[in-house]
Amino acid sequence: IGNLIELVSLNLSSNNLSGEITSKIGRLASLDSLDLSRNYFFGPIPPSLAHIDRLSMLNLSYNNLSGRIPIGTQLQSFEASSYEGNVDLCGKPLDKKCPGDEEVDFGDSGDHCFLAGIGDINMSCS
Secondary structure: OOOOOOOOEEEOOOOOOEEOOOHHHHHOOOOOEEEOOOOEEEEOOOHHHHHOOOOOEEEOOOOEEEEEOOOOOHHHHOOHHHOOOOOEEEOOOOOOOOOOOEEEEOHHHOOEEEEOOOOOOOOOOO
16 A cells, blocks of 8 residues: 555545554555544554645544554644544544643643653643
């Protein structure tokens, strides 16, 4: 699949596909639309998927994906419905926090920061 670099749209929904989503999917640089919904894909969302800059439609709903939606990528800008039905998936844009995430309350100011539990983080809120 990684050799289809001119592919613009890929819809493999409802095909009873299973396994992990290959990291080679990140090679599809021209991909605008990706629908892998209603299959049996499992494991994490490959970080390489975030390298598809043109991706404007994504549907990974109703699989068995797990882990954190890659941080700091356009994958967090899609609607939560793009990921629904993956009960072990966590992170933005979903309301489900990942293990190790914490919300920090900075007193009575009403300011809150969301910190990801990855390494040392220096953060300030205003």
